[in-house]
Amino acid sequence: MGLFSFLRRKKPIRNDCHDHLFTRPVAFIRGRRHRVDVPYALPKDEREEERINFQHYTLHKLLGGHYHAPIDPTTVQRILDVGSGTGKWAHDIARHFPQTQVYGLDLEQPQAMGLQPPENxxxxxxxxxxxxxxxxNHFxxxxxxxxxxxxxxxxxxxVLQEIVRVTKSGGYIELAEAGNGYQHVGTSTQTFLQWGQTASTRKGIDLTLMKYLGDLLASVGVGQIQTKTFQLPVGAWGGKEGNLYAKDMYAAFQGLKNFYCLVGGVHPNSFDATLAALPQEWEACHTTHEFYIAYGQK
Known part of the structure; x- marks a missing residue:
C-alpha cells in the first residue's frame, strides 16, 4: 500500500479534551493571539510575524535562495504562495520577477502591514x-x-490535489518543510520534541511525514521530482547562520507554549524550564535540524 493510500485511509484523530477552550475563531491565551478555528500550533500575532520575517531572512542564507525549482523568469506569468503568512517570501519574489503576478494566500492579512507591497x-x-x-491550470x-x-x-x-489543480501543465510545485528530524540532541531537546510529538498527534499532525515530501508529490501525479535535505546548524557553533537559526527556533518554540500546555498537557513551569535549557544544549551537542525541499512538474 502506497503512502497516498495510507493517508487516505487514515482515520481522523480525536482532539484533546482541552479543545473546549477553543470555541471562537480567535482567542488570546497568555498574551498570544491564536486562530483556534484551525489546527495551527503557532500564534497569529505581530510578535509571530516578526519571527517569520526574521526566519525568512535566515532561511534565505541557509538554503541558498528563495526557491529551488528551475522556473524560467522570462516565461513565468503567475506565481502562488500557499500559506503566505506575512507575505515576505511573496513580496521578495514579486520584486525579483517584476513582470510576474504574484499571489499570496492565507487565512488573514498580516497583523502589521509594514512596507507597501510591490504592485504585482x-x-x-x-x-x-x-x-x-x-x-x-492558472499558475x-x-x-x-x-x-x-x-x-x-x-x-x-x-491539499496537494488542489495545488496540482491550479498549476499549469508543465508548471512547477515546490514544498519546503521541516519536521522533527534533529541530530545530536541532549535530554532537554529530546523531552521538548517528545512533547511536540504528543501534542501534534492529538491534533492529527504527523511531523515524520515531512521527510517524504517527494513521495507526497508523486502520490498526486507530480513528475520530474527532485528532493533535497539540508542539515541546518542550530547554534553559534555553526557560524552566523547557525546562530540566526537558533534564535529563530527558540522564538518559534516560545510560541508553542499554549499548544504544548493546552493540547499536550505540559505544565507551564516545566515548559519554561526545559525551553531555557535548550540553547546551551544545542551549543554543547552541535545540534542540527533537517530541512526538506521537494519540487516537481505537473
Missing part, C-alpha cells in the same frame, strides 16, 4: 484546507513552505 503582489484570503479560490509556479504545523496528515492529499 496580490493578497487573497483563503484556507489551504479548503478548495483554492483560483481556476484550473506557472506554486510554492508552499512550513505548513507542517497547520495541516493534519489526513488532509495532505487533498
Amino acid at each position: 503582489y496580490h493578497f487573497v484570503q483563503g484556507n489551504v484546507m479548503a478548495p483554492l479560490p483560483f481556476p484550473d 506557472d509556479f506554486v510554492h508552499q513552505r512550513l505548513l507542517v504545523s497547520a495541516i493534519p496528515s489526513s488532509l495532505w492529499p487533498a
